[in-house]
C-alpha cells in the first residue's frame with residue numbers, strides 16, 4: 280500500500296472518507312505495531328516474542344486448568360470498540376464464549392449504549408432496535424447529546440452527514456441540545472444544557488405536548504401502551520421546574536416542544552450524551568416517547584427503524600435479564616454486565632472468582648471508569664490474554680498479547696451499521712494486503728483457541744462443565760452470506776432481480792445501494808414486544824421516577840464534568856499517528872465565568888478532583904461551554920504502552936474522575952457525563 284484514497288464510485292459515500300480512515304496506512308505499517316505474539320517475562324510491560332504455537336498451547340492449557348477449578352465463572356471477557364467494525368469479531372467472540380458457557384462479559388457498551396439498549400428492549404422488545412431519523416425527508420431535527428459533525432453519526436450511518444444536516448437546516452431546522460457549543464451546534468441552533476439533566480427537559484417537553492393538546496391520543500394509544508402512565512408519572516415536571524434543574528429557560532423548553540410537535544416531518548435523535556447519566560434509561564425512554572407522542576415514530580421524515588437486509592438479532596444477543604451474581608442480582612443487558620463488576624470479580628476472593636480474562640481490542644485502563652483499581656485487578660489475574668495492534672496501558676498487564684490484523688488485512692462485510700443506514704447499503708471488501716508479520720484476525724484466534732480448549736475439556740473425565748461434541752468453528756463471511764440468503768432480501772441490479780449474497784456484493788466492489796431510502800412506515804412491524812405495541816411505560820421505571828422526585832437541582836457554583844471526542848482521535852487510540860496527533864492538545868474547557876470563580880486563566884494548569892480521583896490538566900477558557908459545566912476529551916493520559924508517539928502527548932486520563940460504581944443500575948451504564956468536580960489552580 281502506498282496511499283488510501285476515497286472511492287468516488289462508492290454509491291453510499293460518493294467519495295467521502297474520514298481522516299481517521301486514511302490514517303489506517305500509518306497504522307498498518309507503524310513500526311510500533313505488534314507483529315508477533317508476546318509473552319510477559321517480568322513486570323507489566325515486559326514482554327518477549329513467542330511463537331503462536333507456544334502461546335496458544337500455554338493459553339489453552341492454563342485456561343482449561345482455571346475452568347476445571349472454577350468453571351466458566353472463573354473467566355471474564357471484554358469486547359472493545361474496534362470489534363464493532365470487524366465481522367470476524369462479531370460472529371466469533373460471543374459465540375465462542377457461549378460455547379464454553381462463559382457469561383461474565385463486559386464491553387464498551389456500558390460506556391456508550393447500554394441505556395439505549397435497555398430502553399429499546401423495554402419499548403420495542405429488542406435491545407437492538409435503535410430508531411434513527413429519516414434524514415432524507417426530515418425538516419426538523421432535534422439532536423440531543425450527539426455531535427455528528429465530529430463522530431460522523433453514531434448508531435446512524437450516513438457518510439455525508441454534514442450535507443444531510445445542511446439540507447435539513449435549509450428546509451427547516453437542526454437544533455442541538457448539548458452542554459457545549461459543539462461543531463454541530465455551532466453550525467446550526469444550540470440549546471445549552473447542564474450535564475446529566477436532559478431528563479428534566481424531556482419530561483417537561485412531553486408535559487407541554489399533553490398540556491397543549493398536541494398529542495393525538497387515539498393515534499398514540501393505537502401503537503403504544505403506557506401513554507397514560509407516562510403522562511401521570513411525569514406530570515410534576517413542569518417547564519418551570521425543569522428549568523431549575525437543566526438550566527434551559529422554561530419558555531424555551533415549551534416552545535421547543537410545540538415547534539417539534541407542529542413540524543410535519545420532525546425527529547429527535549440522541550446518542551452517548553443521553554446514555555451516561557444518572558437516569559440514562561429513563562432519559563432514552565422519554566426521548567423515544569417524545570418522538571412517538573408527537574406523531575413522529577414510524578412517520579416519513581420522522582424517527583424510524585432502518586431497513587436492514589439481514590436480521591442482526593441473529594448475530595447479537597438482544598435480550599435483557601437479571602443475573603444472579605456474587606454481588607447480588609445484576610442487570611445483564613444484551614449480555615453486558617456493569618463495568619464496575621470487573622474489578623470486583625477479580626479482586627473479591629471466594630467461589631466464582633475470576634482468574635482468567637480475555638480482552639479483545641480494548642484499553643479499559645483509559646477508556647473505562649476506575650482505571651487505578653482496574654490496574655490492581657489486572658495485575659492480580661492468573662491469566663490475562665489480550666488481542667491488539669499495540670501494547671497499550673491495559674494489556675501491558677497481560678500474560679500474552681496476540682497481534683491483531685487491521686481491517687485492511689481481512690476480507691469483510693461490515694454489518695453493524697446495517698440497521699442504522701439512512702440509505703440502505705452493503706459492501707464486501709477483500710483483504711488489501713495479507714496480515715502483516717504474524718498477525719491474525721479475531722475469528723482465526725478463536726477457532727484455534729476453541730479447538731485447543733475443546734480438546735482439553737473433552738479429554739478431562741471429571742469435567743462436567745463441558746460436554747460439547749465438537750469445537751466451535753467460525754467463518755464470518757460465509758456466516759453473513761447465510762444470513763443474507765435466509766433474509767430473502769432481493770435487489771434489482773441492471774434490470775435483474777437477485778437475492779442479496781456475498782457473491783453479488785463481491786461483483787460490485789464499490790458497494791451496492793440496496794434502496795433509495797427508508798420505508799419508514801413499516802417501523803411498527805419491527806417492534807417485537809409480545810403484543811406488537813411500543814411500551815412507553817414499564818414497572819421497572821417506577822423507582823426511577825421516585826429517584827427523580829428526590830433528586831436535587833445542581834447546587835449553585837457546582838461544576839459538572841462531561842467528556843467529548845475529537846475528529847482526529849478514536850477513543851483511546853490513533854494517538855500514535857503523528858499527522859493526527861500533532862495538532863491535538865487535550866485541555867479542560869471551562870466557561871469564563873466559572874474560570875473566574877475558580878481563579879483560572881486560559882493556559883493555566885488546574886487540578887480537577889471528584890469523589891473518585893484527581894487529575895492535572897491544561898485549562899482552556901471558552902464561552903462555548905455552558906456555565907456549571909466543564910469538559911475534557913477522553914482517551915488520553917498515555918503511559919506504559921509501546922506506542923512511542925502517543926506516550927509523548929500531554930494529557931490526562933479523565934476516567935480517573937469517574938466512579939465505576941456510579942451510573943444507571945437498570946441499564947448497567949456508567950456515569951461519565953455529569954460527574955461533580957472541583958477545579959482549582961495548580
Ligand SMILES: Nc1nc2c(c(=O)[nH]1)N[C@H]1C(S)=C(S)[C@@H](COP(=O)(O)OP(=O)(O)OC[C@H]3O[C@@H](n4cnc5c(=O)[nH]c(N)nc54)[C@H](O)[C@@H]3O)O[C@H]1N2
Pocket residue numbers: 358359360361365386387390391551639640641642643645646647666667668669671682683684685686842843844849850851852913914933934951
Ligand atoms: N470519559 C469517557 N470515557 C469513554 C468515552 C467517553 O466519551 N468519555 N467513550 C466510550 C466509548 S463510546 C467507547 S466505544 C469506549 C472505547 O474504549 P475501548 O473499547 O477500550 O477501545 P479503544 O479505546 O478504542 O481501544 C481500542 C484498542 O483496540 C486496538 N485495536 C484497534 N483496531 C484493532 C483491530 O482491528 N484488531 C485488534 N485486535 N485491536 C485493534 C487499539 O490498538 C486499541 O488498543 O470508550 C469509552 N470511554
Ligand SMILES: Nc1nc2c(c(=O)[nH]1)N[C@H]1C(S)=C(S)[C@@H](COP(=O)(O)OP(=O)(O)OC[C@H]3O[C@@H](n4cnc5c(=O)[nH]c(N)nc54)[C@H](O)[C@@H]3O)O[C@H]1N2
Pocket residue numbers: 360391423424425426427429430431432433456457458459461472473474475476477550551552553556841842843844845846847848849850952953
Ligand atoms: N472522530 C471520532 N469519531 C467517533 C469516535 C471518536 O472517538 N472520534 N468514537 C465513535 C464512538 S465509539 C461512538 S460511541 C460515537 C459517539 O457518537 P456521538 O454520541 O455523536 O459522540 P460525542 O461526540 O461523544 O457526542 C456526545 C455529545 O454529548 C454531549 N453531552 C455530554 N453530556 C451531555 C448531557 O448531559 N446532555 C446532553 N444533551 N449532551 C451531553 C457532548 O458534549 C457531546 O457533544 O462516535 C464514534 N465516532
Ligand SMILES: [Mo]
Pocket residue numbers: 360387391
Ligand atoms: Mo462507542
